Amino acid sequence: MLIHNQILISFFFSALAVFVVVILGYLTATLPSGLLQPTDQHALLLLKTPFTRKRSHHRAEVVVSTQTPKQRSHSQVLVRFLKMLSDQQLITGLSILIAALSSRCVIRRYEWHIVTSLAYFSATTHTLSLDVLRDHLAQHAWIRYCRVLFTLIFVILFSFVYVVDHVKMSEPEPGFGLRIMQCEFLEWKSHYHDGLTGRDYGTAEIGSTVEIAVTVVPVLTILWAKHVSALTRVIAPEATHYRHVTTTLMNRVSTHFWSWTNSLSTSESTKLVADAHLYYDTKIRPFSKRTKMSIWYFLEQYHESYLSEMPVWAFQLVFGTANAIRAVRDRNVDLLNGSSTLGFGQVVAIGLLVLPLLALVEIISGKSYLPCQHESTDQIKSKPCSISLLLYQPTNI
Amino acid sequence: MFDKSPSLPAHEHLNQLDATNSSSPGLVISESLTESSSNPPNDDVNQSGRAANQLLHRTTRKVAIISLILCAFATALMIVVGIIHNDDFVQLYMLMGIVPLWALSKLVIALNRQLHQAQYIWKEIKSRKTKKTSTQPLLPAPGTSDESTPAIMSGSSVLDVPPRLPSLDISDDQRDHAHTTATETSPIFGRPRRQDTEASLGLTAMFNRQGGSS
Numbered sequence: 134m135l136i137h138n139q140i141l142i143s144f145f146f147s148a149l150a151v152f153v154v155v156i157l158g159y160l161t162a163t164l165p166s167g168l169l170q171p172t173d174q175h176a177l178l179l180l181k182t183p184f185t186r187k188r189s190h191h192r193a194e195v196v197v198s199t200q201t202p203k204q205r206s207h208s209q210v211l212v213r214f215l216k217m218l219s220d221q222q223l224i225t226g227l228s229i230l231i232a233a234l235s236s237r238c239v240i241r242r243y244e245w246h247i248v249t250s251l252a253y254f255s256a257t258t259h260t261l262s263l264d265v266l267r268d269h270l271a272q273h274a275w276i277r278y279c280r281v282l283f284t285l286i287f288v289i290l291f292s293f294v295y296v297v298d299h300v301k302m303s304e305p306e307p308g309f310g311l312r313i314m315q316c317e318f319l320e321w322k323s324h325y326h327d328g329l330t331g332r333d334y335g336t337a338e339i340g341s342t343v344e345i346a347v348t349v350v351p352v353l354t355i356l357w358a359k360h361v362s363a364l365t366r367v368i369a370p371e372a373t374h375y376r377h378v379t380t381t382l383m384n385r386v387s388t389h390f391w392s393w394t395n396s397l398s399t400s401e402s403t404k405l406v407a408d409a410h411l412y413y414d415t416k417i418r419p420f421s422k423r424t425k426m427s428i429w430y431f432l433e434q435y436h437e438s439y440l441s442e443m444p445v446w447a448f449q450l451v452f453g454t455a456n457a458i459r460a461v462r463d464r465n466v467d468l469l470n471g472s473s474t475l476g477f478g479q480v481v482a483i484g485l486l487v488l489p490l491l492a493l494v495e496i497i498s499g500k501s502y503l504p505c506q507h508e509s510t511d512q513i514k515s516k517p518c519s520i521s522l523l524l525y526q527p528t529n530i
Numbered sequence: 531m532f533d534k535s536p537s538l539p540a541h542e543h544l545n546q547l548d549a550t551n552s553s554s555p556g557l558v559i560s561e562s563l564t565e566s567s568s569n570p571p572n573d574d575v576n577q578s579g580r581a582a583n584q585l586l587h588r589t590t591r592k593v594a595i596i597s598l599i600l601c602a603f604a605t606a607l608m609i610v611v612g613i614i615h616n617d618d619f620v621q622l623y624m625l626m627g628i629v630p631l632w633a634l635s636k637l638v639i640a641l642n643r644q645l646h647q648a649q650y651i652w653k654e655i656k657s658r659k660t661k662k663t664s665t666q667p668l669l670p671a672p673g674t675s676d677e678s679t680p681a682i683m684s685g686s687s688v689l690d691v692p693p694r695l696p697s698l699d700i701s702d703d704q705r706d707h708a709h710t711t712a713t714e715t716s717p718i719f720g721r722p723r724r725q726d727t728e729a730s731l732g733l734t735a736m737f738n739r740q741g742g743s744s
Contacts, residue, residue, distance in 0.1 A: 172593050176594040176598050179594055387648065409650040418586075422585065430589075433643070434597070436639060444608045448608035
């Protein structure tokens, strides 16, 4: 049995932890500072307004563009914790896909479906963490390249597994879930061969191909779009300031275009595009209280904000959870049959999934008990220094 | 609530540029854009800056309110779409509707921006070209034997051209260099520079020597 219930649950909670941590980070404004745009800052103030009765109007006029020392400290903890979860999701996701592909002669159709559901979770949560880890990855070039490479391999593998999983899902035959995957592969291979040689490739097959495309394309489009945009933000230096990746890419293309058509130097062309960018920003911004807000201005601001990501994340979380639950519930064979005892491999897997929690406790306790420079040894012994003092120390030096 | 057209006429935009532009923090703005807002007195700057800040805060707050509503609505919709059973084609149809719309909206926003940016860049390049062509007749063609070039527009950077050297057999490279130094001696930007004369360069002595030898 490839998937064990305990592993499934711990895997699910590990993925869920990423979502919870990121949402908590957003609500407490402890995500890395570059992620939160002015719209996010104001939205957070508005969300907090019902809980802070006094001076609500006054507070809403103040844009909190910089994080407090406490928030910065929390942000560091959050980034380190998410880094561990993210690594874990990427490696676990890749491992589970490789395991499924290599043991295709043994595993059954429903197990393949469970694997796909879990891998979908991995892919989603890993994308979510990529944005948060952008600053960290920007500082470490080799880690960045490795992560980009592994992510691409993972997404390509997942796309293949997902497509395979959705073949003939709409009209399952009796005993469909119990079929060995290798038999399925061989069957499709013969079908494909017949199709190439012009034999027995009727409208039913064409219809099923279209059906697969229709079933698979929307979900894979979202997944690929999120991955491509997250990876672009990690790779492209100018994307540090703009979340809207399409604009970033188009600006880059237009820089080369103007440079090529008007024989301008690249720096001159870049400057010209930057001027044009700023010109458009100013043009669409309302210039007095009486002027109505341009719809383009609103759309630009909305898409720049981290808030605009929430609906897609919500969909991916719900879709992944619903799929995983359904995959386990609809299985034809009870997973617990013959698997009431945990094997060595399963215990190790669960242990690895619990590891980030231990790491989190270690990070927090490590941060709290670092000695302050200006305090005497006795004071250090008596009380741990505050995190804010620790953070201010480099600037004082 | 929204106005579909961009709100400000083109000539007023440059006056609105200030340090509070939070939407594009990474840009390197050229001098032409910042020049116009650099001169007003301090009080005016403070007042206008405060007013601009307040306006920006209000606008951002408004954007945040609408964004929150839109986000809540979109999140609710996406949760419903995610929960619907996979076998039901309702989910599929909804996804088939939502995903292209989502991609299209992003694309349209980016394209609209690119269109306006392209217009600006096109005008900018055009104006640069016309500037270039208008200043070119001021530079005498190589090989002409005028004694001196008349100054047409005083104050222009191109017009502080030192008098052309008569009958001096200089190479093309030297001529190009002479042109560059002439255009770079701009009285507008930076400290006043040293004005080289024929005497200070020692060319007078050379002319005399050449005149004597020939």
